[in-house]
Amino acid sequence: MKFEATTRSVQGSSASRRLRRAGRVPAIVYGGKGEAQSIELDHNEIFHALRKEPFHTSVLDMMLDGKKQNVLLRAVQWHSYKPLVLHVDFQRVSANEALTTRIPFHFINGDESPAVKQQGATISHVLNDIEITCLPKDLPQFIEVDLGNLQANEVVHLSDVKVPAGVEFLGIGEESPVLATATVIAESPDEDPPTAADVSAAEAEKSDKPAEDDAK
Incomplete structure (x- = not known):
């Protein structure tokens, strides 16, 4: 998967807020033989890319100022309640290194x-x-x-x-x-259905009650 990035020259929290207001996302790329480098991304492009599983699990082609670097996504910071990407970390990948x-x-x-x-x-x-x-x-x-x-x-x-x-x-x-x-979730065993003897006993008990009441 391929995405675009540009070098970010201005750093700091104020500069990052200005970037976000302009629809950009501050990011960083590190590792490999190069030094850590501050970059910026288009918010809409990276937002939609992050919704795809392969973007999280593939070696990515990052076109940084028009030059390709192979990277892995390492970390994403999201806004606590808005659908906004706040910061992204990438790691450079070397073809000969695990x-x-x-x-x-x-x-x-x-x-x-x-x-x-x-x-x-x-x-x-x-x-x-x-x-x-x-x-x-x-x-x-x-x-x-x-x-x-x-x-x-x-x-x-x-x-x-x-x-x-x-x-x-x-x-x-x-x-x-x-x-x-x-x-397999075991179901609670149902109670055994009443037998004929149970039914007869219950009916007999009901028929005896009026007689007991009359005796009182």
């Missing part, structure tokens, strides 16, 4: 699984993303988790997922983390 980032899981075919269609289970997604390391050329936008064969009361672990080529999962302990579960 990068570290978080990638989302995409769960598919859950509604078609035996657990849901035949056994009345509810599927819960326990882990929605994971930290990985890889070279930029191997960076996946997401990792697909196929739940199509999931049975009721089964669990999907990270070890059940095929690792994309060139990708290493980070932060994994000795036990493979759970990604999804299929649980």
